[in-house]
Amino acid sequence: MKGAPVSAFKLDDFLPYQLTVLSSRVSAGFSKHYRNAYGISVSEWRVVAHLSQADSVSVREIHARVDMDKPKVSRAASRLEAAGYVTKTINPQDRRLVELSLTPKGRDMIAALTPIARDYEAQLSAVLGEADQAFRDRVAALSAALEDETDLDRD
Amino acid sequence: MKGAPVSAFKLDDFLPYQLTVLSSRVSAGFSKHYRNAYGISVSEWRVVAHLSQADSVSVREIHARVDMDKPKVSRAASRLEAAGYVTKTINPQDRRLVELSLTPKGRDMIAALTPIARDYEAQLSAVLGEADQAFRDRVAALSAALEDETDLDRD
């Protein structure tokens, strides 16, 4: 019994680990629906998805709302622009701001992906069964509880 | 009403997005406990945590059990070896295998981190309240349901 751990730590039962694995699988399961069809990454999907709710939005706005740092948003926007899904225009009132807008091609993409996203979410809900709403509430509660800890909003 | 989305897609309410944000926050909240103190990353933490349950384990074993691909395990192991937390020895029976073992220094680290991990998990459980076990069951159920989809076990 030389190196026998006194009280073994079970990584498989560790909630942070489980959540990372789950999150990775859920994202992978959905991203394969748009990665092949449209050649966009998760970051790009998030930007486009946010643009579907509010057209003409600055990089800063997306950075604040979509849990991505500024360089990530900036690069995702550039890739989306190069792919023809988004246009970048400088705001005339405040010329520091870069307003992002969906092109018709971008709108077509989000129009096609929205039902796919809803279907995918419905599949997840089916697995969760009647506990669906309770589960979502717990996710939100945990997320909110940790929000301030990760509160590094020094820009 | 030119670009008004017909039925807006709410990224904030999208479960895959919520889970990614949650997972990121939970991991960040815990990793800050060992990042500063020991200078190790999440990958390295996982390897060490797994070694705490089963000493002397091959890279392949960790790859299979810890949701990391082979290069990631290999590089994490090399960094841990350089930092003096693990040793790598070639298995004499099968000289392809590299057995990883914790050094005393590595055992000290995991001994110090285990109670911190348990405390952190207890905090999460406190937020979840009586729904704790139900929540974990749902996490496991979802993860299991998606396991086969991500089943790219072509090594």
Next chain:
DNA sequence: GGCAGCTTGTTGTGTGTGAAATGAAAGGTG
């Protein structure tokens, strides 16, 4: 025994990432 084929681990390669630095524009103060 020798060669084909598999397994294991490491190393390359192109890409993405995050932190800090930079550039560019607006606001505030004397």
Next chain:
DNA sequence: CACCTTTCATTTCACACACAACAAGCTGCC
């Protein structure tokens, strides 16, 4: 109005990642 500070976006740099190629070792079949 000049100067300084703040804000926004991009770029730089060092590093991590994923996928693929690779070298080394084992196995089995003839």
